Amino acid sequence: xxxxRRPRARKIAETPVEQRPGETLIWTDGACxxxxxxxxxxxxxxxxxxxxxxxxxxxxxxxxxxRMELSGALNGLRSLPxxxxxxxxxxxxLMVNSMTTWLDGWKRKGWKTASGSPVKxxxxxxxxxxxxxxxxxxxxxxxxGHQTGTGHEHKALNDRADRLAVAAAASVA
Numbered sequence: 001x002x003x004x005r006r007p008r009a010r011k012i013a014e015t016p017v018e019q020r021p022g023e024t025l026i027w028t029d030g031a032c033x034x035x036x037x038x039x040x041x042x043x044x045x046x047x048x049x050x051x052x053x054x055x056x057x058x059x060x061x062x063x064x065x066x067r068m069e070l071s072g073a074l075n076g077l078r079s080l081p082x083x084x085x086x087x088x089x090x091x092x093x094l095m096v097n098s099m100t101t102w103l104d105g106w107k108r109k110g111w112k113t114a115s116g117s118p119v120k121x122x123x124x125x126x127x128x129x130x131x132x133x134x135x136x137x138x139x140x141x142x143x144x145g146h147q148t149g150t151g152h153e154h155k156a157l158n159d160r161a162d163r164l165a166v167a168a169a170a171s172v173a
Contacts, residue, residue, distance in 0.1 A: 012093055012142040016154040023085045023137075024048045026076035029145070029161035030068025030092070031169045039063035040168025042161040043076030053157070054079070057164040059172035068165060069095050070124040077131035077138075085136040091145025091158055098125055099132070099140050 019025050025046040032039040040059040047054075056075055060068075069092040080086060090096060103125065106112070111119045111126075119125060132138045143155050145162065 012096060014142065014144050017087060017089050017141045017143065019046070019048075019087065020085070022048050023087055023139075024080060025087050025089060025157075026073065026080075027089045027157040027161045028069070028072035028076055028092075028095075029090070029158065029165045030065055030070070030072050031162065031165035032063060032065040032068055033169050033173060036062055036064050038169045038173035039065065039068040040165040040170070040172070041068040041072035041075065042164035042168065043072045043079070044157050044161050044164070045076055045079055046157070048085070055160075055164060057168040059168035061172045064121075066092075066094060067121055067124060068169075070098075070121055070128060072161070072165065074124060074128050074131065077128065077135065080135060082134055083136045085138075087139040087141050089141045089143060089158065091143055091162075093142055096140045096142045099128060103129060 017025065027044040028042065030039065030041045038059065038061050040057060042057040045054040056079060058075065069090065073088050073090060073095060076088065077086065106119050111122050113119055143158050145158055
């Protein structure tokens with residue numbers, strides 16, 4: 001029998017995010033000074049009703065960048081009421097692929113990757129999955145990070161989330 005094919009990470013094209021009626025946007029980011037090292041996460045929650053965005057952030061003294069990326073999304077989702085519709089906006093293709101391409105296979109294989117290794121950061125991926133189940137429609141949207149200025153105005157909250165995550169990492173260093 002041929003070996004099982006693993007789902008490939010899909011190349012994600014960048015498009016500006018469009019907030020749908022009744023949908024909350026959560027702009028997320030993670031940062032780490034060293035990998036592993038002191039890390040920070042951030043989530044900027046843009047309410048569906050057009051209210052003022054709410055900034056959330058935190059850090060850990062010894063962590064990885066990927067854990068902080070996942071933590072930003074997790075903490076943003078946890079801030080929402082049951083059944084809320086949301087779009088998570090991130091500059092992490094790993095997070096988007098984890099939640100949209102690889103998750104079902106990992107569950108089927110008992111939280112093992114295609115190579116048989118344990119899924120990294122399984123605790124956070126499982127917690128994100130639980131939040132997705134608690135909420136209404138959850139979309140994942142990727143934007144290229146670390147781009148500012150003319151032509152990138154639509155990503156101002158990505159840049160803000162980055163600065164919050166970097167500050168949170170510095171506060172626990």
